[in-house]
Structures are given as C-alpha cells and as structure tokens.
Amino acid sequence: xxxxxxxxxxxxxxxxxxxxxxxxxxxxxxxxxxxxxxxxxxxxxxxxxxxxxxxxxxxxxxxxxxxxxxxxxxxxxxxxxxxxxxxxxxxxxxxxxxxxxxxxxxxxxxxxxxxxxxxxxxxxxxxxxxxxxxxxxxxxxxxxxxxxxxxxxxxxxxxxxxxxxxxxxxxxxxxxxxxxxxxxxxxxxxxxxxxxxxxxxxxxxxxxxxxxxx
Amino acid sequence: xxxxxxxxxxxxxxxxxxxxxxxxxxxxxxxxxxxxxxxxxxxxxxxxxxxxxxxxxxxxxxxxxxxxxxxxxxxxxxxxxxxxxxxxxxxxxxxxxxxxxxxxxxxxxxxxxxxxxxxxxxxxxxxxxxxxxxxxxxxxxxxxxxxxxxxxxxxxxxxxxxxxxxxxxxxxxxxxxxxxxxxxxxxxxxxxxxxxxxxxxxxxxxxxxxxxxx
Amino acid sequence: xxxxxxxxxxxxxxxxxxxxxxxxxxxxxxxxxxxxxxxxxxxxxxxxxxxxxxxxxxxxxxxxxxxxxxxxxxxxxxxxxxxxxxxxxxxxxxxxxxxxxxxxxxxxxxxxxxxxxxxxxxxxxxxxxxxxxxxxxxxxxxxxxxxxxxxxxxxxxxxxxxxxxxxxxxxxxxxxxxxxxxxxxxxxxxxxxxxxxxxxxxxxxxxxxxxxxx
Numbered sequence: 001x002x003x004x005x006x007x008x009x010x011x012x013x014x015x016x017x018x019x020x021x022x023x024x025x026x027x028x029x030x031x032x033x034x035x036x037x038x039x040x041x042x043x044x045x046x047x048x049x050x051x052x053x054x055x056x057x058x059x060x061x062x063x064x065x066x067x068x069x070x071x072x073x074x075x076x077x078x079x080x081x082x083x084x085x086x087x088x089x090x091x092x093x094x095x096x097x098x099x100x101x102x103x104x105x106x107x108x109x110x111x112x113x114x115x116x117x118x119x120x121x122x123x124x125x126x127x128x129x130x131x132x133x134x135x136x137x138x139x140x141x142x143x144x145x146x147x148x149x150x151x152x153x154x155x156x157x158x159x160x161x162x163x164x165x166x167x168x169x170x171x172x173x174x175x176x177x178x179x180x181x182x183x184x185x186x187x188x189x190x191x192x193x194x195x196x197x198x199x200x201x202x203x204x205x206x207x208x209x210x211x212x213x214x
Numbered sequence: 215x216x217x218x219x220x221x222x223x224x225x226x227x228x229x230x231x232x233x234x235x236x237x238x239x240x241x242x243x244x245x246x247x248x249x250x251x252x253x254x255x256x257x258x259x260x261x262x263x264x265x266x267x268x269x270x271x272x273x274x275x276x277x278x279x280x281x282x283x284x285x286x287x288x289x290x291x292x293x294x295x296x297x298x299x300x301x302x303x304x305x306x307x308x309x310x311x312x313x314x315x316x317x318x319x320x321x322x323x324x325x326x327x328x329x330x331x332x333x334x335x336x337x338x339x340x341x342x343x344x345x346x347x348x349x350x351x352x353x354x355x356x357x358x359x360x361x362x363x364x365x366x367x368x369x370x371x372x373x374x375x376x377x378x379x380x381x382x383x384x385x386x387x388x389x390x391x392x393x394x395x396x397x398x399x400x401x402x403x404x405x406x407x408x409x410x411x412x413x414x415x416x417x418x419x420x421x422x423x424x425x426x427x428x
Numbered sequence: 429x430x431x432x433x434x435x436x437x438x439x440x441x442x443x444x445x446x447x448x449x450x451x452x453x454x455x456x457x458x459x460x461x462x463x464x465x466x467x468x469x470x471x472x473x474x475x476x477x478x479x480x481x482x483x484x485x486x487x488x489x490x491x492x493x494x495x496x497x498x499x500x501x502x503x504x505x506x507x508x509x510x511x512x513x514x515x516x517x518x519x520x521x522x523x524x525x526x527x528x529x530x531x532x533x534x535x536x537x538x539x540x541x542x543x544x545x546x547x548x549x550x551x552x553x554x555x556x557x558x559x560x561x562x563x564x565x566x567x568x569x570x571x572x573x574x575x576x577x578x579x580x581x582x583x584x585x586x587x588x589x590x591x592x593x594x595x596x597x598x599x600x601x602x603x604x605x606x607x608x609x610x611x612x613x614x615x616x617x618x619x620x621x622x623x624x625x626x627x628x629x630x631x632x633x634x635x636x637x638x639x640x641x642x
Binding site: 247250251252253254255256257259260270274277279280281283284287290291362363364365 | 488489490491554555557558561568572576579580581582584585586587588591592593
C-alpha cells in the first residue's frame, strides 16, 4: 500500500469515529442540561459547549481562524437536530441509560480529540509539550466548560478515575510518532487507539489516579 | 429618499438604541453585583462583563481585531462613570425598581445586539447559521458570563421565558433581509424591530418556551 | 549609566520577580485545588490557570500571538514540576502556612504583572485606559479564573481589601511614565514598585475599599 493510499484510508476511517466522539460529548451536555432542568436554549448551548468547547478553546489559544465549526457549519445543524429530537423523545427515565450507553463512545471521543488536537498543534509548529497540552485541552475542555456553565466543579478535575491523564499519555504517543516522521493520519490513529485502549482498561479494571493525601 | 440618505438615517437612528441597550445590560450586571455584595472591583468587572461580554466573545470567535471596546474606549469610561455614580447614589431599596425599569431597555438591547451581531458575522463572510449563532451569542453572553462570574446557573438557560429564542428568530430576519440584498443598516433595523416587538409581546402576554418533560 | 545599560539592568532585574510572582499565583491555585480536593489533573489545570490565566486572557483580548506560554514553554514544565513536587511533599497541615507565606510574593506578582501587562498593551498601541484595564486583567484574572474553575465567586470581586484597585493605580503610573517617554523597562519597574509598596501598606495597615451601602 502506498503512502497516499494509507493516508486516504486512515483519513476516511477517522471521520466516523470523530462523529461518534462528538455525539458522545454532545449527549453528555444534553444529560447535564436535563439534570439541571435548563430550558431549550440552555440545552442547546450546553450541548454545543460540551461538543465544541474543547476544539474552540484550542483554536483560540493557537490563534487558528476560522474556528472549525464556523468553517464546517453542518456541525451546528447536527447539534440543533439533536436538541430538537431530544425535546421530543428524551425522558427522565432515559437519563441513566443514556449516560451508561455513552461511556464507550465517550472513550472514543477522548482518544480522537486528544490525538487530533495534538497533531493540529504540531502542524502549527508548537513544541512537544504545548502540543500535548493542546491535545488534552481539546479532549477535556468541552466537559470542563459544560460543568462551569451548569455551575459545578468540573468533573474532569475531581473524578480520580484517569481521564485527562489517559489523554495526556496518548498525546505523547502522537508526538513520538510525529518525531519518527510517520504520516500525520497514522500518528493520530495510533495515538487515538492507545488512548481509547487505556481508557477502556481504566473503566473495566477501575484504576485510580494517585490521590492527594491532603 | 436616496440609498445614502436612508443609510445615514438608519445608522444614526441606531446609536441611541445601542447605548440604551448597553446601559440596560450594564445595569443588569450592577444589580447582580449588588445582590452578591461584591466590592467596587467586582462591581466594575461584572458590570463590564454584562455590557461587553457578548460582543467580546463574538469578536474573539470571529477573530475580529481590535475588539470594539478597545477601538472605542469611551465605552470603558462610560462603565467606570456608571459604577462611580452607582457607588454614590445606588441603594438596596433601588434594586427591584431598577430591575423592573430596565426590562424595556433590556428588550431593546436584545434586539439591537442580536441584529448587529448577525450583520457583522454576515459581513465577515460566515454562513447564515453561523451568523445567527453569532447574533444570539452577542445578545445573551453578556448575561451568561455575568451569571458565571457571580457563581450562578445562567438565567438565560433556565428562564423558560423566550429570550434567546426571540433573538434567534430576529437574527433570521436579518439573514433574510441580507439575502434580499437590503442595505445593511435597514436589515439590522428591521431585525431589531422584530426582535424587540416579539420580546415585548412575550413579556406582556407571559409566553413560555416548551418545557423539558424530563 | 547609559540608556542601554539601564535597560539591561532593569530587564534582568525584572525576571526573578516575574518568576517569584508566577510561583505565588501558581501556589494560590495549588492551595485552592487542595481545598476542593481536586485530583492531579484538576490540580495541574487550576495551578496553570491561576499562574497563566491573566496573561492568556490579555493576549487573547489584544490578539497577540503566539501566547507567551506557547512561545516560552518552560513555563509549562515549571507548573508540571511544581504539581509533581506538591503531590509528593504537600500536606493539609501545610495549607495555611503556605498561604500566609505566599502573601508577599503574591504582592510582587500583582505589581509585576499589572505593570508588565500595561506596557505590553501600550506597545501594542492601545489607548491609556485600555492599557490600564489590560494591566488589571493580567494581574487579577488568574485568580478570577481559578475561582470560577473551582466554582466560587471570585475572591478578587468580594474581598473589600484593595487588590485589583491597587493594581489599577500602579497601571496609571506606568501610563504616566510612558507618556513622559521613560524607557519601557524603567516605567514597568517603577509602576511595579509603586503597586507592591501600596499593596504591602494595605496588608500591614488593613485598609479597605469603600463598601456598597446596599
């Protein structure tokens, strides 16, 4: 398989996972909005923030313009359609079930956005540590902003189950692959795969991050 | 009346309403600062955030530079003078009265900023839906950031009285007028008028947005 | 002493104070993270936000790119090392002692960042009042964002002990020195000195800002 073919496969293989991850993040916003009994506007905003907040903050910090959801506005329509459907079909008794069902897609989102964000930063010419931080920001700040908008201490900061720290590890895989001069799409795919695999292991085996002894 | 004359009239007709709307937003910040017993610094910051937060976020998201209040710094002086006067003259017994008195100017602010933000985005070349979202952000994120800074769930997200959704409708009017190739100032004026009219109807007749049945 | 020599002395004299101030801000984040029992990720994020939040917001508002911590990524390593050491050595019984010990470096941070932020804005060509606001934002928004991220009303807004208002005064000193065409480094040093001196006086004599009579 030539390099171009590889690139093509990995790129197109990437999109469904990105969509799946975004949906998982969006649903996490939707669930929080329902818990806090927000109205339709709050629901749409918190859903959008959960889905796009991380990537938006990354783009602002890197001074990338236009923002990805301004350049690809079908993302906005997707959120609006999800909110409309949720208004019609979503009920209190679905909340817990949805949250459980979203754990796996959420792990995929974590991997895809952490790796993708790292690569975007590397391609913008940042140093390794900045790229890793950008990857972590891309993958977790949707949930951080979601929690700030609903007036809670961000769960990503208190969870004690490795989440952002898993993304942190996966981002270094991308940096390492980039340093080995692998094609970008492959580096992202491998980084995402490692992140998802570790995150699933964390969920299955119940690993914990070291605690403060404060 | 020629096109230039029309443009001139609508533009100059616009400014007093913009000032009135900004004052209403600023006072909403002032009131919240008084409720939370912030000191003079908190008062100035929350007042400024309530007045300028929406436009600032819009400019950052659209990568417009310099920000409108950096380019027109008399806005800052206005806020500082308001805060100074409030320190001297404002008392607890004025809170409720001020809040009621500000409902009408606030509706004007909603219309003016929603329409103006939409037009700015359209002129920056965004698609229709992005322009509408920018209009909504311009008009409501001052109040959203005000509530986040004072540690509350944003009222714009929980109110169940149509506010942002009214702005959303009004923004589409601007997009439609722009598509009809109306002069920008006229499109903004009509969009603002429609928004204000619907918002006043909402307040008078007590309309509600559809509720979650969660 | 020639102008160049003066410049050299003041510039190099500046760095240790900047580092000291950043450390004080970082520790304020660390302490808050410990109080709220955040995990290691939350600790790193809140520490980083407290240390860099003000300068980052200033750079975004002024559309300066790249951000200072993207251009100088050893800042990030410093934060990570601090968090690592804190995980190992920091205990609950150290909290109060650390907070008291940090009051003086914190005053230095206030002065250095307020003056530095003002000068950066002036050099970017803003007007005097915008430069002063940027100085205040640089010096206090680390703590504001720290408190928002840990779900509290920002202490800088409720403290009634002059903090941001002291920075506000010091920023005007920088503007005045700049207007007198003093060399930038000297203007910053004098502005910082005035700010630190007033802040220490505030702490020693227990001065208060005027209260709301609401």
